[in-house]
C-alpha cells in the first residue's frame with residue numbers, strides 16, 4: 001500500500017511513499033515551485049510548504 005504525497009499548495013502528486021518509519025524530506029514542487037517539507041511518522045505523512 002503506497003501513500004501518495006501531494007503538494008499542500010496545488011495538490012500535485014509529488015511522490016509515492018511505500019513505507020517509512022520516520023523520515024523528513026524537502027522536495028520542490030514541479031508545478032508551483034514551492035519547497036515542501038514532508039515528514040513521515042509511522043506511515044503517516046504530513047506535508048507543509050516552507
Ligand SMILES: [Zn+2]
Nearest residue numbers: 007010029032
Ligand atoms: Zn505545488
